[in-house]
Amino acid sequence: KQEVTQIPAALSVPEGENLVLNCSFTDSAIYNLQWFRQDPGKGLTSLLLIQSSQREQTSGRLNASLDKSSGRSTLYIAASQPGDSATYLCAVTTDSWGKLQFGAGTQVVVTP
Amino acid sequence: GAGVSQSPSNKVTEKGKDVELRCDPISGHTALYWYRQSLGQGLEFLIYFQGNSAPDKSGLPSDRFSAERTGGSVSTLTIQRTQQEDSAVYLCASSSFGYEQYFGPGTRLTVT
Numbered sequence: 001k002q003e004v005t006q007i008p009a010a011l012s013v014p015e016g017e018n019l020v021l022n023c024s025f026t027d028s029a030i031y032n033l034q035w036f037r038q039d040p041g042k043g044l045t046s047l048l049l050i051q052s053s054q055r056e057q058t059s060g061r062l063n064a065s066l067d068k069s070s071g072r073s074t075l076y077i078a079a080s081q082p083g084d085s086a087t088y089l090c091a092v093t094t095d096s097w098g099k100l101q102f103g104a105g106t107q108v109v110v111t112p
Numbered sequence: 113g114a115g116v117s118q119s120p121s122n123k124v125t126e127k128g129k130d131v132e133l134r135c136d137p138i139s140g141h142t143a144l145y146w147y148r149q150s151l152g153q154g155l156e157f158l159i160y161f162q163g164n165s166a167p168d169k170s171g172l173p174s175d176r177f178s179a180e181r182t183g184g185s186v187s188t189l190t191i192q193r194t195q196q197e198d199s200a201v202y203l204c205a206s207s208s209f210g211y212e213q214y215f216g217p218g219t220r221l222t223v224t
Contacts, residue, residue, distance in 0.1 A: 044203065097162065098207060099160050100205075104154050
């Protein structure tokens, strides 16, 4: 049974520092991995999607890597800003239907 | 283009009543998913629709839960005889061919 873990559960950094968020999964037979951001009381915003054949994806200050064999993904956010404060969730797809299995999330606070 | 929309945004109901939650996916997206986010369980998959195929109902927690998708577009999630443990945020997502999923803002359900 696939299990998705995110460590740490919470993280606080001063503005300008780089953020490193970790996601691990127990079954390497995934179709893709997706990173989301969730603001309090809001839905999920898709940040990056990495296909199983890819090693990384980049969008602006965000970079996500994927190592399927070790069951790990890392989300890097460069030069953090207070507006980056949110909960970040990773999710994997383990079948062709695309249903997502989520980690519990990392709550990030960026202090000015 | 509009994103995924959900209604109502908030619903308070008495234990034992039936509720209907609505999702309007992004136009042209063939796949539609329902997820539930609760404090104790995190984000969990409920049901998935893909085109005209039979839905994947494997995540529905009990037979009080059902969902339909009319005309390959709008979906309604129905919870009969609501219980307090049904209180959660119900999230809908849509995607094209099972790839990147885009989420709506959710419906917060409170059962009193």
